[in-house]
Amino acid sequence: xxxxxxxxxxxxxxxxxxxxxxxxxxxxxxxxxxxxxxxxxxxxxxxxxxxxxxxxxxxxxxxxxxxxxxxxxxxxxxxxxxxxxxxxxxxxxxxxxxxxxxxxxxxxxxxxxxxxxxxxxxxxxxxxxxxx
Amino acid sequence: xxxxxxxxxxxxxxxxxxxxxxxxxxxxxxxxxxxxxxxxxxxxxxxxxxxxxxxxxxxxxxxxxxxxxxxxxxxxxxxxxxxxxxxxxxxxxxxxxxxxxxxxxxxxxxxxxxxxxxxxxxxxxxxxxxxx
DNA sequence: AAGTTAATTAACCAGAGTGTGAAGTACAGC
DNA sequence: GCTGTACTTCACACTCTGGTTAATTAACTT
Numbered sequence: 001x002x003x004x005x006x007x008x009x010x011x012x013x014x015x016x017x018x019x020x021x022x023x024x025x026x027x028x029x030x031x032x033x034x035x036x037x038x039x040x041x042x043x044x045x046x047x048x049x050x051x052x053x054x055x056x057x058x059x060x061x062x063x064x065x066x067x068x069x070x071x072x073x074x075x076x077x078x079x080x081x082x083x084x085x086x087x088x089x090x091x092x093x094x095x096x097x098x099x100x101x102x103x104x105x106x107x108x109x110x111x112x113x114x115x116x117x118x119x120x121x122x123x124x125x126x127x128x129x130x131x132x
Numbered sequence: 133x134x135x136x137x138x139x140x141x142x143x144x145x146x147x148x149x150x151x152x153x154x155x156x157x158x159x160x161x162x163x164x165x166x167x168x169x170x171x172x173x174x175x176x177x178x179x180x181x182x183x184x185x186x187x188x189x190x191x192x193x194x195x196x197x198x199x200x201x202x203x204x205x206x207x208x209x210x211x212x213x214x215x216x217x218x219x220x221x222x223x224x225x226x227x228x229x230x231x232x233x234x235x236x237x238x239x240x241x242x243x244x245x246x247x248x249x250x251x252x253x254x255x256x257x258x259x260x261x262x263x264x
Numbered sequence: 265a266a267g268t269t270a271a272t273t274a275a276c277c278a279g280a281g282t283g284t285g286a287a288g289t290a291c292a293g294c
Numbered sequence: 295g296c297t298g299t300a301c302t303t304c305a306c307a308c309t310c311t312g313g314t315t316a317a318t319t320a321a322c323t324t
Binding site: 017021047048050051054055058069071072073 | 281282283284285289290291292
Binding site: 265266267268269270271272273274275276277278279280281282283284285286287288289290291292293294 | 298306317323
């Protein structure tokens with residue numbers, strides 16, 4: 001039951017890994033304009049075809065693209081679903097980047113919950129840095 | 133002048149790379165609750181301290197955390213700013229995952245550009261996969 | 265001063281990621 | 295059937311990651 005890594009975690013790891021390479025992000029951007037063959041995708045880069053082919057494999061592995069077959073071409077098209085998952089994941093931190101009140105807010109909330117819990121040792125400037 | 137990779141691209145690469153590891157995402161989740169020392173961050177994992185220390189270095193390199201010093205502790209706190217950048221980046225694909233008209237739209241655009249290019253083989257199920 | 269605690273750095277290793285050129289596969293066209 | 299085109303797979307090199315243990319730094323404790 002208690003697997004070390006969950007399905008969703010693996011999906012996220014695969015997607016973030018795939019997105020961690022500028023060439024692959026560039027390929028996705030290209031595919032947002034519509035289907036393209038491997039050769040078309042490779043053209044903008046100073047890189048051999050096999051290299052692109054492997055980048056596409058990574059993208060496919062993360063479910064970010066799907067591939068067809070038309071004659072000797074393997075047209076690729078974007079599948080943005082995993083990006084929605086990424087967007088949802090980041091959303092969980094929205095509050096953290098919107099609020100600049102983080103620590104204050106947190107402190108206030110603590111006091112509201114229980115005024116006696118934290119007498120003064122919460123984040124005292126004296127113990128912060130200056131003890132020479 | 134014309135750098136091969138831009139600043140923004142590097143930032144994105146660093147952030148996605150950092151997020152591509154489940155342990156690092158887990159650490160960020162922990163830090164969303166507030167500051168924590170390295171030891172506290174390491175506790176949940178069956179992993180030695182140096183390993184965690186390096187994960188923290190990666191997160192710091194991507195600007196996802198900031199580190200202080202309190203006595204012999206190095207408290208870490210979340211900096212969600214790069215996550216906002218990621219959210220903004222994914223936003224550019226929102227349309228792609230919201231619309232289910234992808235292929236239709238693309239087909240229409242192809243026809244508009246050049247009606248003779250693709251007579252009928254656009255996305256015929258027979259040529260799609262069915263080879264014995 | 266000596267020892268404990270917190271964390272980093274150093275040295276090392278296994279494995280994954282990213283590129284190359286060369287060979288192999290699949291389809292189209294003369 | 296042979297040749298060209300599109301792409302993949304193979305074999306290799308090289309670097310980056312991610313983990314380990316051992317040694318080092320830094321601050322508190324007694």
